[in-house]
Amino acid sequence: MQESRRVRALPPYLFAQIEERIAQAEKKGLNIISLGIGDPDLPTPTRVVEALAEQARLPKNHRYPSSAGLFEFRKAAAEWCCRRFGVELDPGTEVTTLIGTKEGIANLPLCFLDPGDIALVPDPGYPVYTTGTLLAGGEVYKMPLLEENGFLPDLDSIPHEVLGRAKLMWLNYPNNPTAAVASKDFFAKAVALAKEYGCLLCHDAAYSEITFDGYLSPSILEIPEAKDVAVEFHSLSKTYNMTGWRIGWAAGNAQAVGALRRLKTNLDSGVFQPIQYAAMAALSEPPSQDVIRAYQERRDVVVNRLNGLGWNVVPPKATIYIWAPVPQGFTSLEFAEEVFEKTGVVITPGVGYGQYGEGYFRISLCLPVERFEEAFQRWETHGIRAS
Ligand SMILES: Cc1ncc(COP(=O)(O)O)c(C=O)c1O
The missing domain is CATH 3.40.640.10 (Type I PLP-dependent aspartate aminotransferase-like (Major domain))
Structure with missing residues (x-):
């Protein structure tokens, strides 16, 4: 049986691959912090x-x-x-x-x-x-x-x-x-x-x-x-x-x-x-301001921690994402790999969103503040810096 040309031409869905990788690492008992997919952790009203x-x-x-x-x-x-x-x-x-x-x-x-x-x-x-x-x-x-x-x-x-x-x-x-x-x-x-x-x-x-x-x-x-x-x-x-x-x-x-x-x-x-x-x-009601405040607090923690590690990220006005440049000398895939191997933190390589995403990585704001603090503590300990 051969699948259609149309299905064979489909690229693998980026997050399916990342999830597979996380599942394998967790099976080995590693404590993974996923800053990958943008899937809100807070409950539905x-x-x-x-x-x-x-x-x-x-x-x-x-x-x-x-x-x-x-x-x-x-x-x-x-x-x-x-x-x-x-x-x-x-x-x-x-x-x-x-x-x-x-x-x-x-x-x-x-x-x-x-x-x-x-x-x-x-x-x-x-x-x-x-x-x-x-x-x-x-x-x-x-x-x-x-x-x-x-x-x-x-x-x-x-x-x-x-x-x-x-x-x-x-x-x-x-x-x-x-x-x-x-x-x-x-x-x-x-x-x-x-x-x-x-x-x-x-x-x-x-x-x-x-x-x-x-x-x-x-x-x-x-x-x-x-x-x-x-x-x-x-x-x-x-x-x-x-x-x-x-x-x-x-x-x-x-x-x-x-x-x-x-x-x-x-x-x-x-x-x-x-x-x-x-x-x-x-x-029937506007979105919860508590939720927006939670994202804003996480945004500020992530931006501050990144900037403390040598980045120069301007806090974005919207979304549940932070988009930042990878350090010189790395492709976005290499940097995501380095961060994962050294710290067990998952970030999304920019190239996953297209060729012009090369040179960047994405962090999603879908975890409690303590997990971001822990993630960046690990970056600090293992020397993950902007340059
Ligand atoms: C830009 C953008 N559009 C659409 C979607 C899909 O949203 P929905 O859950 O409504 O299918 C996403 C999900 O991450 C998204 O990032």
Whole structure:
């Protein structure tokens, strides 16, 4: 038996490899501190768990859900976007439920890319923009996110010929893995470009609520007429500590939402209704300020400890990540390997997010402060420094 070319061409999922490595080390009895995957350690709010339990008891919820999601959930999502961003959305045509944003991000390219079409993808970036494109038979054009540009793509540098073939452009702010944020001016420029070239602008807003020091991240849908060309992906995973629940939504351009719904009715049967009701309970309140404060405290501890070891990291305004340069003389893989071998601390090599991630590593803020203190104590003891 031979697997399809499409599956053979898929790169191994970075975190699956890292998890395997951790499992092996733990089997040997090593005390590993994983600063790798961005999976919140804090619990889902009680009101959400209770809503799930209550709704799970009702037989009406045991049947197939609709693929597009309960109207009530889509309405709650639209109202949340309105409260948070002042953006008006029609839950009937402009919102669709997703089995987590990863699912929507992976499926959307199938709706808009024919073989030979281009998707503009940030590099470094969340790997699913690329894999979704490849699975759809599309071509990836990498938009480098460079430090000197504030980790924003240089939209002026994309060749006219590439833009002419581009059917999708992916953006993600606050950004994984660089923790950079984007201004409304940048979004306005992207909207104008997408309009000029008839390209669908896909904004992944998975970290929109994890922001610090009073910073509020904008929605791309706040840009006038953005709905003509843009669709935005929202996730409850990081906002409400719900990564395991698998729920999010796509909102904005009605054609994109409609195409995604049409595809999904053929592929999946939606999200278990009690999870949708529980997500409505989540959305009924803003994200917990205690959670944001916990991330902010961890961010400050990590930045201070890194800077104490010779780094010069500026505290990021958002996300659950710290993105920092590897010491000279190392590739990002070599540095991650060195840190793991010497200290048992797992960090993510930047190259895992694309070639322009080379030279950096990522730390995620998903452990209690004491574990970060311990991790950096180990770095200090074993001479892991910026230079
Ligand atoms: C940028 C980005 N988008 C989307 C996702 C997926 O989120 P979800 O849990 O909603 O599928 C992640 C998860 O880490 C992410 O980092």
